[in-house]
Amino acid sequence: MQRLLAAGRTVFEAQGFHNARVDDIVKAAKTSHGTFYLYFSNKEDLFKALALDAAAEMESLAASLGPITPDDDGREAIREWVTQFVDIYEAHGSVIRAQTEWEFNDRDLGKRAHSTLVHISSALAARIHEVRPLDDHGLAEGLACLSMLERFNYFRQAHQVEVSREDAIDTLTRAVFEGFFVPDRRVAGRRVAARPRRVRKAG
Amino acid sequence: MQRLLAAGRTVFEAQGFHNARVDDIVKAAKTSHGTFYLYFSNKEDLFKALALDAAAEMESLAASLGPITPDDDGREAIREWVTQFVDIYEAHGSVIRAQTEWEFNDRDLGKRAHSTLVHISSALAARIHEVRPLDDHGLAEGLACLSMLERFNYFRQAHQVEVSREDAIDTLTRAVFEGFFVPDRRVAGRRVAARPRRVRKAG
Amino acid sequence: MQRLLAAGRTVFEAQGFHNARVDDIVKAAKTSHGTFYLYFSNKEDLFKALALDAAAEMESLAASLGPITPDDDGREAIREWVTQFVDIYEAHGSVIRAQTEWEFNDRDLGKRAHSTLVHISSALAARIHEVRPLDDHGLAEGLACLSMLERFNYFRQAHQVEVSREDAIDTLTRAVFEGFFVPDRRVAGRRVAARPRRVRKAG
Amino acid sequence: MQRLLAAGRTVFEAQGFHNARVDDIVKAAKTSHGTFYLYFSNKEDLFKALALDAAAEMESLAASLGPITPDDDGREAIREWVTQFVDIYEAHGSVIRAQTEWEFNDRDLGKRAHSTLVHISSALAARIHEVRPLDDHGLAEGLACLSMLERFNYFRQAHQVEVSREDAIDTLTRAVFEGFFVPDRRVAGRRVAARPRRVRKAG
DNA sequence: TATGAATGAGATTTCATTCAT
DNA sequence: AATGAATGAAATCTCATTCAT
Numbered sequence: 001m002q003r004l005l006a007a008g009r010t011v012f013e014a015q016g017f018h019n020a021r022v023d024d025i026v027k028a029a030k031t032s033h034g035t036f037y038l039y040f041s042n043k044e045d046l047f048k049a050l051a052l053d054a055a056a057e058m059e060s061l062a063a064s065l066g067p068i069t070p071d072d073d074g075r076e077a078i079r080e081w082v083t084q085f086v087d088i089y090e091a092h093g094s095v096i097r098a099q100t101e102w103e104f105n106d107r108d109l110g111k112r113a114h115s116t117l118v119h120i121s122s123a124l125a126a127r128i129h130e131v132r133p134l135d136d137h138g139l140a141e142g143l144a145c146l147s148m149l150e151r152f153n154y155f156r157q158a159h160q161v162e163v164s165r166e167d168a169i170d171t172l173t174r175a176v177f178e179g180f181f182v183p184d185r186r187v188a189g190r191r192v193a194a195r196p197r198r199v200r201k202a203g
Numbered sequence: 204m205q206r207l208l209a210a211g212r213t214v215f216e217a218q219g220f221h222n223a224r225v226d227d228i229v230k231a232a233k234t235s236h237g238t239f240y241l242y243f244s245n246k247e248d249l250f251k252a253l254a255l256d257a258a259a260e261m262e263s264l265a266a267s268l269g270p271i272t273p274d275d276d277g278r279e280a281i282r283e284w285v286t287q288f289v290d291i292y293e294a295h296g297s298v299i300r301a302q303t304e305w306e307f308n309d310r311d312l313g314k315r316a317h318s319t320l321v322h323i324s325s326a327l328a329a330r331i332h333e334v335r336p337l338d339d340h341g342l343a344e345g346l347a348c349l350s351m352l353e354r355f356n357y358f359r360q361a362h363q364v365e366v367s368r369e370d371a372i373d374t375l376t377r378a379v380f381e382g383f384f385v386p387d388r389r390v391a392g393r394r395v396a397a398r399p400r401r402v403r404k405a406g
Numbered sequence: 407m408q409r410l411l412a413a414g415r416t417v418f419e420a421q422g423f424h425n426a427r428v429d430d431i432v433k434a435a436k437t438s439h440g441t442f443y444l445y446f447s448n449k450e451d452l453f454k455a456l457a458l459d460a461a462a463e464m465e466s467l468a469a470s471l472g473p474i475t476p477d478d479d480g481r482e483a484i485r486e487w488v489t490q491f492v493d494i495y496e497a498h499g500s501v502i503r504a505q506t507e508w509e510f511n512d513r514d515l516g517k518r519a520h521s522t523l524v525h526i527s528s529a530l531a532a533r534i535h536e537v538r539p540l541d542d543h544g545l546a547e548g549l550a551c552l553s554m555l556e557r558f559n560y561f562r563q564a565h566q567v568e569v570s571r572e573d574a575i576d577t578l579t580r581a582v583f584e585g586f587f588v589p590d591r592r593v594a595g596r597r598v599a600a601r602p603r604r605v606r607k608a609g
Numbered sequence: 610m611q612r613l614l615a616a617g618r619t620v621f622e623a624q625g626f627h628n629a630r631v632d633d634i635v636k637a638a639k640t641s642h643g644t645f646y647l648y649f650s651n652k653e654d655l656f657k658a659l660a661l662d663a664a665a666e667m668e669s670l671a672a673s674l675g676p677i678t679p680d681d682d683g684r685e686a687i688r689e690w691v692t693q694f695v696d697i698y699e700a701h702g703s704v705i706r707a708q709t710e711w712e713f714n715d716r717d718l719g720k721r722a723h724s725t726l727v728h729i730s731s732a733l734a735a736r737i738h739e740v741r742p743l744d745d746h747g748l749a750e751g752l753a754c755l756s757m758l759e760r761f762n763y764f765r766q767a768h769q770v771e772v773s774r775e776d777a778i779d780t781l782t783r784a785v786f787e788g789f790f791v792p793d794r795r796v797a798g799r800r801v802a803a804r805p806r807r808v809r810k811a812g
Numbered sequence: 813t814a815t816g817a818a819t820g821a822g823a824t825t826t827c828a829t830t831c832a833t
Numbered sequence: 834a835a836t837g838a839a840t841g842a843a844a845t846c847t848c849a850t851t852c853a854t
Contacts, residue, residue, distance in 0.1 A: 016304075018221040022828060032836045037829070101221070101304040103361075117358065140366045140374040147354030148378075152347050158306075159317045163343045171343040175351075179382020225845065237819050240846060424627040424710070428824065438840050443825065507627075507710040509767075520768045546772045546780040553760030554784075558753050564712075565723045569749045577749040581757075585788020631849060641815045646850065 001039045003029040008046045013094030017047060017102045044102075051099050051109060054092035055116045061085060062123040068181045070131050078181065079173040082149070086168055089153040096150075097158055121146050124180075132183050145180050148172070204242050206232040211249045216297030220250060220305045247305075254302050254312060257295035258319045264288060265326040271384045273334050281384065282376040285352070289371055292356035299353075300361055324349050327383075335386050348383050351375070407445050409435040414452045419500030423453060423508045450512070457505050457515060460498035461522045467491060468529040474587050476537055484587065485579040488555070492574055495559035502556075503564055527552050530586075538589050551586050554578070610648050612638040617655045622703030626656060626711045653715065660708050660718060663701035664725045670694060671732040677790050679740050687790065688782040691758070695777055698762035705759075706767055730755050733789070741792050754789050757781070 007029035011020045022043050026036050040046040065081050068074040089096065103110045118139070125142030128134060134141055149172060155161050156168060163171075210232035214223045225246050229239050243249040268284050271277040292299065306316045321342070328345030331337060337344055352375060358364050359371060366374070413435035417426045428449050432442050446452040471487050474480040495502065509516045524545070531548030534540060540547055555578060561567050562574060569577070616638035620629045631652050635645050649655040674690050677683040698705065712719045730751030737743060737750050758781060764770050765777060772780075 018304075021826095026837095033829080033838095034831085034836045035834080038834070043828070101219070114364075118364070139364070140370050141378070143358055143364060143366070144351055144355050144374050144378050147358060148347055148351035151350030151354035155320065155346060155350060159320065161317075161321070161342070161346060163346070167343050171347050175344070175347050175382045178385065178387075179378045182381065184381075224843090235819050236846075237848080238817080240848095241817070241819095245845080422710070427822090429822095439825075439842095440827080440840050441838080443827095444838070444840095448824080507625075516768070520770075523764065523768065524770070545770070546776050547784070549764060549770060549772070550757055550761050550780050550784050553764060554753055554757035557756030557760035561726065561752055561756060565719070565726065567723075567727070567748070567752060569752070573749050577753050581750070581753050581788045584791065584793075585784045588787065590787075630847095635816095642817095642850075643815045643852085644813080647813070652849070 001029070001031070001035070003031065004036060004039060004046065005049060008050055009094060012047065012050070012098040017098045020098075047095075047098070047102065048109060050095045051112070054095045054099070055112055057088050057092055058096075058116050059119060061088065062120045065123055065127055067130055068127050068177075070182050074131075074181055075173065075177045078177045079169065082172045082176060083169050085149050086153060086165060086172070089150070089157070090165075093153060093157045097154060100154075117143070117146065128180050131181050141180060145176055148175060204232070204234070204238065206234060207239060207242060207249065208252060211253055212297060215250065215253070215301040220246075220301040223301075250298075250301065250305065251312060253298045254315070257298045257302070258315055260291050260295055261299075261319050262322060264291065265323045268326055268330055270333055271330050271380075273385050277334075277384055278376065278380045281380045282372065285375045285379060286372050288352050289356060289368060289375070292353070292360070293368075296356060296360045300357060303357075320346070320349065331383050334384050344383060348379055351378060407435070407437070407441065409437060410442060410445060410452065411455060414456055415500060418453065418456070418504040423449075423504040426504075450508075453501075453504065453508065454515060456501045457518070460501045460505070461518055463494050463498055464502075464522050465525060467494065468526045471529055471533055473536055474533050474583075476588050480537075480587055481579065481583045484583045485575065488578045488582060489575050491555050492559060492571060492578070495556070495563070496571075499559060499563045503560060506560075523549070523552065534586050537587050547586060551582055554581060610638070610640070610644070612640060613645060613648060613655065614658060617659055618703060621656065621659070621707040626707040629707075653711075656704075656707070656711065657718060659704045660721070663704045663708070664721055666697045666701060667705075667725050668728055670697065671729045674732055674736055676739055677736050677786075679791050683740075683790055684782065684786045687786045688778065691781045691785060692778050694758050695762060695774060695781070698759070698766070699774075702762060702766045706763060709763075726752070726755065737789050740790050750789060754785055757784060 004025065007025045008020075011024045011028055014020075015024065020043070022033065022036060025043075025046070026033055029036075036046075040049070061081070061084060064084065066077060068077055099109065099113060103113045121139055121142030123142070124145050125134065125138040128141050128145075129138055152168065152172060156163050207228065210228045211223075214227045214231055217223075218227065223246070225236065225239055228246075228249070229236055232239075239249075243252070264284070264287060267287065269280060271280055302312065302316060306312050324342055324345035326345070327348050328337065328341040331344050331348075332341055355371065355375060359366050410431065413431045414426075417430045417434055420426075421430065426449070428439065428442055431449075431452070432439055435442075442452075446455070467487070467490060470490065472483060474483055505515065505519060509519045527545055527548030529548070530551050531540065531544040534547050534551075535544055558574065558578060562569050613634065616634045617629075620633045620637055623629075624633065629652070631642065631645060634652075634655070635642055638645075645655075649658070670690070670693060673693065675686060677686055708718065708722060712722045727748070730748055732751070733754050734743065734747040734751035737754075738747055743750055761777065761781060765772050
């Protein structure tokens with residue numbers, strides 16, 4: 001039922017997963033316990049429905065990232081993509097935050113979160129690889145980039161660190177573009193070399 | 204009691220804050236409920252003791268970051284600092300992760316987490332400002348950098364995304380250095396300009 | 407719920423407040439712990455509900471005491487009033503007894519008990535004053551009278567000192583009437599004077 | 610140990626039996642749990658030691674009540690006896706009050722309290738019988754008298770109903786003397802007859 | 813004698829879930 | 834479909850008592 005999903009979103013936002021009582025959700029939805037269990041088999045089930053939504057939206061980001069060139073066009077593409085991220089997080093952050101709390105305990109949800117994570121990270125890594133060929137820690141690069149995006153937005157919401165949407169987008173755009181999509185270069189007349197990459201032994 | 208603190212760390216690591224039972228901790232410490240409540244007034248109290256430790260270690264990072272120059276020396280300094288971060292997270296990550304789960308519900312802990320966050324972010328922002336003068340979203344830059352570090356390490360631990368310590372350090376070092384400590388530059392023969400900064404209205 | 411109130415009365419009667427377990431009450435009411443906490447927020451809460459009932463009944467006695475004359479009519483009026491007291495105590499004694507145990511620890515309940523006490527004592531004192539003008543220890547006279555009534559009935563119930571209802575009423579009637587409602591008089595040909603009352607210094 | 614007994618008295622006075630923690634007593638006595646159990650086998654045991662003291666003092670009252678004549682001498686004798694009662698209660702009231710709370714649950718203590726009660730009541734009844742021959746509810750008369758004395762003093766202590774020692778003694782003396790030790794008499798020119806006594810069937 | 817850290821049985825309380833209506 | 838009173842398993846917490854030192 002729609003009212004229950006909406007109520008769930010509100011309550012999980014306000015209280016987190018563990019502190020949310022079925023009673024709170026039911027009251028917020030102005031319905032009864034009985035009805036709750038008519039539509040969801042338990043508290044977790046409602047939560048998962050919300051989390052799936054959020055995950056689906058996030059997954060869509062993986063597809064929407066086109067090739068990035070290390071110039072102003074690339075920067076613009078990143079800006080657009082980052083903007084999407086910020087907006088999706090603004091919409092689903094409450095659920096994503098609650099998920100962080102919950103994923104510990106639930107295999108399914110943990111798996112799904114993990115797969116979303118890997119999925120987006122891989123997409124990012126693939127794009128980076130087109131500009132700066134990566135050896136085997138490609139995934140790590142993608143993950144680092146995604147980590148920044150996710151956590152920065154988390155802090156914006158959860159702790160109300162005052163950063164406007166505009167500034168958030170500016171800052172993240174620059175950091176993603178310069179930090180991941182620009183090849184190594186000379187700085188102040190000297191070659192700034194990446195540290196020579198060692199061949200990794202299998203992990 | 205030491206055994207209880209150690210047991211707490213283990214159990215919170217394995218189960219998160221909410222799913223950890225006092226009983227589990229007590230069993231892990233091979234002691235009794237009575238003893239638990241002799242030393243801590245409740246589960247939260249033990250957890251806070253651990254969280255304070257972790258926060259103190261993290262705070263120490265704010266002080267240990269010297270000036271960064273945009274050359275190989277700066278890169279090396281960043282590498283060292285990132286290494287510290289990775290190692291502290293390796294030691295205290297279980298608690299920091301559980302804190303994420305808990306900070307929702309506890310004013311005190313939320314405040315403390317927030318202050319640690321702002322403290323380190325500010326230190327980072329100050330260093331960045333020495334290289335690339337920032338206008339008023341300085342804190343945002345610091346926060347973006349810290350977000351990447353924290354969340355990346357979280358994913359390494361929580362989801363067991365297989366990234367070796369060495370690769371983690373390599374990846375983060377490069378991303379922090381290039382993404383935050385290198386001034387804007389020409390790429391591929393064209394000037395890559397930062398987007399012109401608007402003067403912000405007071406926030 | 408009615409069954410819980412009844413069960414509470416039974417259990418407090420048998421075991422006193424402190425020794426009564428919520429479990430006992432719940433079993434006596436043939437219901438569950440959950441139900442108990444649905445209707446009462448804790449053991450104290452249920453107890454207070456019972457105590458309020460008892461207090462209300464007792465308070466009603468204050469109103470039902472008309473003027474007493476020092477003759478057979480007065481004696482009859484006292485007899486009727488004492489009878490009421492004995493019967494109310496028979497109905498609510500278990501709760502009143504438990505209250506004695508509890509009032510130590512609870513400000514609210516202590517206050518209420520105190521006010522019932524003072525209320526009835528004052529009503530008694532006022533009636534006595536109509537027959538034997540009292541100086542300022544009027545309240546003390548009322549309290550003495552009430553003390554006798556209460557404690558006598560307590561002993562009848564708690565220690566099962568075998569005194570029939572009839573004998574209890576006879577004895578108390580005489581003691582209340584002769585002890586409080588008959589003016590000083592000559593005994594055996596000599597004047598039996600009350601000890602001269604000193605003027606009290608303000609207390 | 611003396612310090613423990615004194616501490617027990619203080620703590621039971623302040624908190625009642627059930628709310629008194631062994632820890633409180635031990636702290637008040639500036640000693641340790643171990644020492645407590647060296648001298649007393651449990652909390653109850655310490656309490657009983659105090660209660661026995663109080664009971665012994667109270668029992669002594671039974672012996673100290675000489676024959677009462679229904680004249681000024683009798684009144685003086687009653688005044689002295691009442692004075693003793695008030696003073697003993699002042700000294701031991703805290704324990705007696707706590708005993709009320711506890712006697713519910715302890716056979717031994719209940720028995721002892723009961724026997725003290727019956728003992729004093731009987732002594733009173735015997736004296737009353739010398740003046741106003743009583744049929745079989747003699748014990749009831751003694752008990753009524755004792756009830757008044759005990760409960761009145763209880764209220765003085767527990768609820769701090771402000772009655773000075775002097776007023777307490779005045780009031781109780783008159784009530785005991787007139788209420789129990791003066792034969793039936795004419796009032797206002799008419800004979801005030803006691804209700805005819807029925808012969809009781811055995812209870 | 814004296815100590816006080818450790819114990820664990822047992823009490824209270826919560827809340828997701830069920831089911832008769 | 835909808836209700837909400839009832840449930841009881843499971844968690845937290847207390848405190849009288851013990852025992853090694």
